[in-house]
Amino acid sequence: MPAPPIVELHGVSRTYDGGVRALAPLDLVVREREFLTLVGPSGCGKSTLLRLIAGLLLPTTGEIRRWGENDPHAQPRRIGFVFQAPTLMPWANVARNVRLPLDLAHMPHAEAKAHVAEALELVGLADAKARLPRELSGGMQMRASIARALVVRPSLLLMDEPFGALDEFTRQRLDGELLALWSSQRFTVTFVTHSIHEAVFLSTRIVVMAAHPGRIVDACDIDEPYPRDESFRVSQAFAQYAARVSASVAAAGTAAPASTEAVR
Amino acid sequence: MNAGAWRIARFVAPLVVALFVLGAWQLWVTLEKIPPYLVPSPLLVARTLYADRTLLLQSLGITLGVALEALALATIVGAGAALLFVQSRWIEASLFPYAVLLQVTPIVSIAPLIIIWVRDIHVALVLCAAVVAIFPIISNTTLGLRSVDPGLLDLFRLSRATRLQTLWRLRVPSALPYFLAGMRIASGLALIGAVVAEFVAGTGGRAAGLAYQILLAGIQLDIPRLFAALVLIALAGVALFALTAWLSRLALSRWHESELPREG
Numbered sequence: 001m002p003a004p005p006i007v008e009l010h011g012v013s014r015t016y017d018g019g020v021r022a023l024a025p026l027d028l029v030v031r032e033r034e035f036l037t038l039v040g041p042s043g044c045g046k047s048t049l050l051r052l053i054a055g056l057l058l059p060t061t062g063e064i065r066r067w068g069e070n071d072p073h074a075q076p077r078r079i080g081f082v083f084q085a086p087t088l089m090p091w092a093n094v095a096r097n098v099r100l101p102l103d104l105a106h107m108p109h110a111e112a113k114a115h116v117a118e119a120l121e122l123v124g125l126a127d128a129k130a131r132l133p134r135e136l137s138g139g140m141q142m143r144a145s146i147a148r149a150l151v152v153r154p155s156l157l158l159m160d161e162p163f164g165a166l167d168e169f170t171r172q173r174l175d176g177e178l179l180a181l182w183s184s185q186r187f188t189v190t191f192v193t194h195s196i197h198e199a200v201f202l203s204t205r206i207v208v209m210a211a212h213p214g215r216i217v218d219a220c221d222i223d224e225p226y227p228r229d230e231s232f233r234v235s236q237a238f239a240q241y242a243a244r245v246s247a248s249v250a251a252a253g254t255a256a257p258a259s260t261e262a263v264r
Numbered sequence: 265m266n267a268g269a270w271r272i273a274r275f276v277a278p279l280v281v282a283l284f285v286l287g288a289w290q291l292w293v294t295l296e297k298i299p300p301y302l303v304p305s306p307l308l309v310a311r312t313l314y315a316d317r318t319l320l321l322q323s324l325g326i327t328l329g330v331a332l333e334a335l336a337l338a339t340i341v342g343a344g345a346a347l348l349f350v351q352s353r354w355i356e357a358s359l360f361p362y363a364v365l366l367q368v369t370p371i372v373s374i375a376p377l378i379i380i381w382v383r384d385i386h387v388a389l390v391l392c393a394a395v396v397a398i399f400p401i402i403s404n405t406t407l408g409l410r411s412v413d414p415g416l417l418d419l420f421r422l423s424r425a426t427r428l429q430t431l432w433r434l435r436v437p438s439a440l441p442y443f444l445a446g447m448r449i450a451s452g453l454a455l456i457g458a459v460v461a462e463f464v465a466g467t468g469g470r471a472a473g474l475a476y477q478i479l480l481a482g483i484q485l486d487i488p489r490l491f492a493a494l495v496l497i498a499l500a501g502v503a504l505f506a507l508t509a510w511l512s513r514l515a516l517s518r519w520h521e522s523e524l525p526r527e528g
Contacts, residue, residue: 056418081422087415091437091519103433104423132519148419 003031005065006077006156006188007053012062014048022048023214025062028207030156030190035182037191037203040249045214046192050160053190054081067155080149080187082159086141088133088148095120095129098148105152119151122181139170146178150185157182159191163198175201176229183226196249200241201233208245210252218248304488309495312488320477320489324496327473330386330458331451331504334393338450341394342401343443349402350409350435360406367399371457375464385471389461396457400449408442409435441520444512451504459497474500 007030014023023045030036030053038046051057052064063070067077088097095116102112120126123143133141142162149157163171175198182189193199199206200222208218222241224232232238286306292298293305300308313320345363349356375392382388412435420430462475472480474493481490516523 051418054422056421079422081419083415083418085415087413087419089416089434089437091440100419100433101423104420104425104429134519134524152423 003033005029006032006067007190008065009052009059010063010065012052012059012064014045014052014057015060021213023052026216028216030188032188033186035179035189035191035202035204037193037199037206038209039193039196039199039206039245040209040214040252041194041211043211043214044209045211046209047160048214049209050158050190050192053156054079054158056081077155078152080152080154080157082142082145082149082157082162084161084164086133086138086145088141088144090133093130093132094125094136094144094147097133097144098129098151100148101152115151115153116147119147122150122185123147123177137170138166139174142166142174143177146181150181154187156188156190159189161192161194164193164195171198172233178202179226179228196242196245197233200238200245201228206245208248208252210249217252218245220245220248301485301487304491308488309491313492313495316489316492320474320492320496323472323474323477323493324500326471327455327458327462327475327497328500328503330389330393330461330473331455331500333390334397334457335447335451335454335504337390337394338397338401338454339447342398342446342450343405345398345402346405346409346439346443347431349406350431356406363399363402366395371396371460372464375461379461379465385465385467389458389465389467389473392461392464393454393457396460397450397454400453401443401446404442404446404449405439408439411442412438441512441516441522444508444515445522448505448508448512451508452501455497455501455504 007028009026009028011025011027012023013021013025015021026049028049038049040046048057052059053066055064055066066079088094089100092100098119099112099116102115107115116129117126120129123146125140125143125147128136128140128144133144136144146162163174166174178189179202189202191199191202203222206220206222207216208220209215210217220241224237224241290305290307293303304312345359349360371392374395378391378395379385379388382391409431416434417430420434425433458473459475462473463479466479467473467476474497477493478490478497481487481493513523
């Protein structure tokens with residue numbers, strides 16, 4: 001029996017001011033505890049879709065239900081969002097950056113402090129809490145950004161190409177850490193990437209999107225057990241899944257880059 | 265060059281230039297026998313400065329006082345206006361043209377009116393100088409309050425931040441570098457405004473500022489004293505600039521690119 005849906009999109013489309021259609025009407029269901037990845041070329045609307053799920057954008061047509069609610073302002077459970085860039089406040093240290101969502105919600109100081117310590121512990125930044133963002137490497141800044149998303153103990157974590165700007169080694173390490181967090185913290189992830197390999201490594205399910213207009217063209221379950229480690233990256237199954245996803249990206253009529261790593 | 269040596273060199277290099285220029289000036293005036301009522305020698309200016317020190321320093325105090333009070337007034341009113349402008353596009357569209365109008369109208373043409381309307385001459389001078397100094401503070405601070413990382417703005421929206429929270433925790437700190445740069449420009453303008461207003465007002469006696477000393481020395485053909493007053497005005501300008509630069513370093517040195525020590 002499938003897990004209960006937490007976000008349901010029915011006939012959702014988005015047209016920007018000026019008539020540019022970012023997303024054609026589409027249906028999508030995000031289920032509890034899944035690691036769903038949206039993959040596709042630039043301009044396929046994957047970031048737009050993520051922002052619609054977050055409630056940062058309103059759909060032009062269609063309906064979005066979150067935990068059964070269709071009011072975009074009701075938020076029965078918490079949503080964490082990790083952006084492409086770390087988007088940390090440069091004037092505040094790591095702890096204050098991570099505490100921001102709690103401060104905005106007026107959480108009592110002592111309680112907030114405990115939450116922050118826990119979130120920093122989860123991402124391995126406990127020792128860096130007094131440092132300023134500029135004193136951190138790109139990977140550490142991204143960890144701080146993830147800690148800020150986790151500090152509200154989200155039920156749903158939305159991630160918009162979070163590791164796209166990092167070097168390959170750092171990205172693979174953070175992918176592994178993210179999977180460990182996802183296994184232990186029991187939240188649901190909706191992840192956006194343009195890297196097919198990253199998508200296959202992380203996901204329970206991949207949704208393939210195409211551009212002009214943005215639409216969903218394929219979906220693919222990755223039926224491989226967790227924890228996944230480096231041996232999965234070099235396995236036969238991994239190569240087959242990657243080939244399958246590449247083929248459906250290519251079939252959508254958009255030239256998919258041979259190496260998904262080089263494009264940014 | 266190491267950091268310590270550079271710190272010394274930064275002060276010594278302009279001093280060497282000053283010594284060279286002053287030496288050449290002294291030599292030229294002496295050798296060519298230029299009369300002091302045309303161009304006084306640097307030594308004569310220094311002697312005049314010392315001889316008339318009581319009078320000149322009192323005037324310096326008055327001019328500097330007017331400039332500082334004007335800078336403070338322009339800062340408070342300018343920052344307040346900028347905060348008002350960013351509340352709505354309507355307010356900005358309605359009021360910003362008048363800020364520009366104030367800026368482009370030459371102070372010499374408004375000063376007589378202000379001096380007639382305001383009974384207290386000191387207050388009138390401060391108002392004139394503040395009118396000259398306020399524009400860069402308004403325009404810079406408005407720009408800064410709008411130049412906010414869009415990712416952080418999304419994060420504040422996701423966290424259901426109130427308008428006030430967004431203003432205070434995000435817009436104000438983001439605007440700080442712009443505001444301080446505006447203040448630096450305004451510091452010079454405040455002094456210019458103070459001098460121009462004094463020229464127009466022509467206040468003598470115990471309320472005589474440096475501009476009045478220049479005016480008087482010009483009429484009396486006491487060119488060495490005119491030069492001595494000029495030197496003091498220039499020094500006052502430098503002091504005001506140094507004050508705002510110090511404030512800027514104090515506020516930004518920990519996190520903003522403009523004040524970070526450069527490597528190499």
